[in-house]
Amino acid sequence: MTEYFVQAFIYLVSAVIIVPLAKRLGLGSVLGYLIAGVVIGPITGLVGDETTTIQHFAEFGVVMMLFVVGLEIEPKALWQMKARLLGLGGAQLVLTTGLIMAIAISFGLAWQTALAVGLILALSSTAIVLQTFNEKHLSHTEGGRGAFKVLLFQDIAVIPMLALLPLLALAQFAPETAADAHHGMSLVDGLPGWAYMLVIVLSIGGLIAAGHFLSQHLFRYVANSGLREIFVATALLLVIGIAALMSLVGLSPALGTFLAGVVLANSDFRHELESNIEPFKGLLLGLFFITVGAGVDFGILLESGLLILGLALGLMLLKFLVLFVLAKAMKVKGSDGWLMALSLAQAGEFGFVLVSFSNANGVLPPDLSPILLMVIALSMFLTPALFIAFDKWVLPRYQKSSNDRQPDEITQQGMVLIAGAGRFGQIVNRLLVANGIPTVVLDRQAAQVDNLKAVNIKSYFGDASRPDLLHTAGIEKAKLVVIAFDDREEAVELTHYLKQTYPKLKVLVRAFDRGHHYQLRKAGADWVESETYHSAMELGIRSMKKLGMHGFEVEQKAKTFKQVEQQASEKMYQQWCMGSEGEQYDHGYVQMFIELDQQISLEMGRDRQDTHSSEERGWTPPPKGYAEKLQDEGA
Structure with missing residues (x-):
C-alpha cells in the first residue's frame, strides 16, 4: 500500500x-x-x-x-x-x-x-x-x-x-x-x-x-x-x-x-x-x-x-x-x-x-x-x-491582414447610423429595418461584416470613429447614432466626439455596467442602456412568478424597484462625478449604494394596495381562479 x-x-x-x-x-x-x-x-x-x-x-x-x-x-x-x-x-x-x-x-x-x-x-x-x-x-x-x-x-x-x-x-x-x-x-x-x-x-x-x-x-x-x-x-x-x-x-x-x-x-x-x-x-x-x-x-x-x-x-x-x-x-x-x-x-x-x-x-x-x-x-x-x-x-x-483591409465603399445613407454589428447592434438594426427605418451599419471586424452579408444583412466594413466614413454614411443628415461597440473606451470617445461636433444629433449608447454608464452619460450621451438590465429584470420577474407569487404583485414590485433606482440614479451619478479619477467609487458612493438597497427593501415590504400610482390604475384585479391557472401554467 x-x-x-x-x-x-x-x-x-x-x-x-x-x-x-x-x-x-x-x-x-x-x-x-x-x-x-x-x-x-x-x-x-x-x-x-x-x-x-x-x-x-x-x-x-x-x-x-x-x-x-x-x-x-x-x-x-x-x-x-x-x-x-x-x-x-x-x-x-x-x-x-x-x-x-x-x-x-x-x-x-x-x-x-x-x-x-x-x-x-x-x-x-x-x-x-x-x-x-x-x-x-x-x-x-x-x-x-x-x-x-x-x-x-x-x-x-x-x-x-x-x-x-x-x-x-x-x-x-x-x-x-x-x-x-x-x-x-x-x-x-x-x-x-x-x-x-x-x-x-x-x-x-x-x-x-x-x-x-x-x-x-x-x-x-x-x-x-x-x-x-x-x-x-x-x-x-x-x-x-x-x-x-x-x-x-x-x-x-x-x-x-x-x-x-x-x-x-x-x-x-x-x-x-x-x-x-x-x-x-x-x-x-x-x-x-x-x-x-x-x-x-x-x-x-x-x-x-x-x-x-x-x-x-x-x-x-x-x-x-x-x-x-x-x-x-x-x-x-x-x-x-x-x-x-x-x-x-x-x-x-x-x-x-x-x-x-x-x-x-x-x-x-x-x-x-x-x-x-x-x-x-x-x-x-x-x-x-x-x-x-x-x-x-x-x-x-x-488579424493584421484584416486590419489592413480597406473600408468598404458606402453606397447608401440612412436615418440611423449603427456603430457595431455585434449581437447587440444586430438586434437594434433588425428592429429598425423591419419597421422601414433606413440604417447604415458600420463594423471594423471584417469577419463579422462578411457573416452578416452572408445572411443578407447590409453592413459595411469600416471604423465608425473616422470622420470621413461618418460623412460618407450621411452623419450630417442622420437623426441619431446607436453606438454598440465592444470597446468601452472607444464608445466613450465616439460619444464625446459626436456630441461636440453634431450637438443636435441624438446619441444612444450601450453600456456594459454602471461605471461605463456614468462615463457615457458624462460624455454627453442622450440615452444610455445597460445591456443586461432589462434581461436581468425580466429573469427576476419570471423567477418570482415561478415561485408562486401573483403576477399583479410581481409587476408592482418590479415597477417599484425601477422607480426607486431611477429616483436614486441622479444622486448617485452626481456623487460619482465628484470623485477624482480612479476614486469615483469612494466611501460616499458606497454608502449611497447601501442606502439604495435598504430603500428598495423598505419599499418592497410596504402594503401598496391602497397607494397605487396613476400608472398602476390601469391594472384590474385578477379574475377568479387566476392564481390556480397561473400555477398550472408554471408547472
Whole structure:
C-alpha cells in the first residue's frame, strides 16, 4: 500500500509544480503534463514499469471526455452535421490512410501491414485537441468546429477498424500461443459473424432505449435522496457500466459513452451529470498525458532517434497538408483553416490501443510496434508547439491582414447610423429595418461584416470613429447614432466626439455596467442602456412568478424597484462625478449604494394596495381562479 501512496504522490506533485508553470509560460496545460511525465519517468526514473498499467487506467479520462462531449450535442444537431461529418471526416481518414499506406509499401512493408499502419496513424488525439480548444476558447470557431467533426468521425471509425484489423493478420507475425491473443472477458468470443452483429445491435439498441426511457426515473430516484455523493456515484456508475458493456461486446468504450451522452443530451439532469463527471475527467486526462510523457523510451530514441523524429515530423507534415487542402475545399477560410490543419496533425491516443490490438492479432512485426508507439507519443508531445505557432505567427498574420483591409465603399445613407454589428447592434438594426427605418451599419471586424452579408444583412466594413466614413454614411443628415461597440473606451470617445461636433444629433449608447454608464452619460450621451438590465429584470420577474407569487404583485414590485433606482440614479451619478479619477467609487458612493438597497427593501415590504400610482390604475384585479391557472401554467 505504501508503494501506491508514494507513486500517487510523485504523479500529483509533478503535475502541481510543472503544469501551472507551463501554463504561465504560455505552453498550455497539455504540454505541462507531458513534460511532467518526462521528468518523473525517463529523466529521474521516479516511476517505472507501472506506467503502462496506469496509462490503461488513465485512458478512461478519454472515455469520460467523450461522454461530456456527447452531453453537449443533441441528437438533432448530430443529424444536422452528418454531411460535414462524413464529407470532412471521411475524406481525411481515407486520404491520410491511403498516403501513409503508399509510403509504407514503398519501404517494403506488406500491403496488409501498410494498411494497418495507415489506419493507426490517420487518427488524431481527441484528448489533446479538445482539451486545448477548451483552454484557448477555440471550440466555437469555424476551425474548431471543423476539427471536432473530424475527431468525431475518427472516434466512430475505430469500431470498423477493430473489426478489420484481424482480417489483415499475417502468418509470420501470429502470436505463439492462443493465450497471447486473449484480451480478457468477452461476450462475443467464438460467436459466428451473424451472432456477433446481433449482439452489437442489441447492445447499442438497449443502450439507447435505456437512456431514453429509464434514465430519467433513475436520476429522479437518486436526486430525491438529497445525497450529492450518491448522484456522483450514479454518474460514475453510468459511464463505467457503459464502458464495460462496450468492452464486453468488442466495441470502443469511448464511442459507447459518447452515444450515451448524446442520448442524455435532452435530459433534465444533463448539467448535473456534466458537473459531476468533469473533475474526474480532468484529473484522468492529466494523468493520461503524464503517462505518455513517462512512457517515452529514451533507449529507443537514442538507438533510432533520427528515424523516429523524421517519421513523426513527416507524419505531422503529411496530415497537415491533407487537412489544409480539405479545409480549403470545404471553404474553411483564413486562420480557421490553419487551426483545423495544425490541431489535427498528430497521431492519437487510440493509436496505442490499435497497435496493441494489431500485435495481438499478428498484423504488425514485433520490431515495428515500439517505433510506431514512439512516433505516436512524439507527435502528441509536439502538438502543443503547433498551437503555440498558431497563436504566435498564424493568428497575428490574419488579424493584421484584416486590419489592413480597406473600408468598404458606402453606397447608401440612412436615418440611423449603427456603430457595431455585434449581437447587440444586430438586434437594434433588425428592429429598425423591419419597421422601414433606413440604417447604415458600420463594423471594423471584417469577419463579422462578411457573416452578416452572408445572411443578407447590409453592413459595411469600416471604423465608425473616422470622420470621413461618418460623412460618407450621411452623419450630417442622420437623426441619431446607436453606438454598440465592444470597446468601452472607444464608445466613450465616439460619444464625446459626436456630441461636440453634431450637438443636435441624438446619441444612444450601450453600456456594459454602471461605471461605463456614468462615463457615457458624462460624455454627453442622450440615452444610455445597460445591456443586461432589462434581461436581468425580466429573469427576476419570471423567477418570482415561478415561485408562486401573483403576477399583479410581481409587476408592482418590479415597477417599484425601477422607480426607486431611477429616483436614486441622479444622486448617485452626481456623487460619482465628484470623485477624482480612479476614486469615483469612494466611501460616499458606497454608502449611497447601501442606502439604495435598504430603500428598495423598505419599499418592497410596504402594503401598496391602497397607494397605487396613476400608472398602476390601469391594472384590474385578477379574475377568479387566476392564481390556480397561473400555477398550472408554471408547472
